[in-house]
Ligand SMILES: [Ca+2]
């Protein structure tokens with residue numbers, strides 16, 4: 001009963017703040033800015049097709065108050081051989097933002113951005129410091145152009161259990177509460193990765209303290225059809241209500257009261 005009350009309060013407040021709901025992308029032509037090799041192939045959003053040396057990005061065209069906190073869930077599907085990967089990105093760098101292909105995963109070069117990369121290709125031998133061929137990592141250089149070089153990782157974890165290009169889609173949940181960003185794969189009980197970051201102190205926010213959210217992906221010598229099947233994002237209300245809504249989100253995310261929000265990555269670069 002109490003959980004229902006939290007949920008109701010959350011949904012009412014969140015609706016006033018704006019959010020993103022794409023149960024599929026069939027009607028997304030007018031609400032997404034697509035760049036590079038991205039296109040809509042209903043019902044999916046294809047970031048890059050299965051060909052080498054491509055990069056694509058897709059941005060929701062309404063900037064949102066992401067710096068005060070947000071929760072997003074999405075599923076991605078990588079169909080083909082091993083490829084560079086995909087990234088969830090928040091930024092204020094324009095709706096034409098698109099970074100470098102290959103190891104850049106489409107976000108390397110986007111200024112004023114934070115990227116959560118799902119990297120599927122080991123570029124350590126090329127000098128970018130990748131810890132493995134299968135890892136999650138959070139990258140930013142503040143307002144400078146972002147870099148996929150592992151020197152700019154705030155934290156990373158290698159996922160040994162499965163490759164990104166498994167047959168089934170990968171479900172991701174990202175929860176940001178000022179000071180902490182956590183990433184879950186496949187509804188696991190504990191976050192796979194938590195990094196300490198304050199978005200408002202890291203990026204230069206746009207008008208009305210907003211940021212742009214979306215995805216990038218890229219291919220190199222390895223390539224695969226890389227698509228998003230579903231995407232939802234909800235802004236967490238203003239600081240005055242943050243305690244209540246943090247509790248609400250924690251309940252939804254399965255975070256137990258009093259649990260430390262961080263844990264050591266399973267591997268480090
Ligand atoms: Ca890589």
Ligand SMILES: [Ca+2]
Nearest residue numbers: 119130137148
């Ligand atoms: Ca990497």
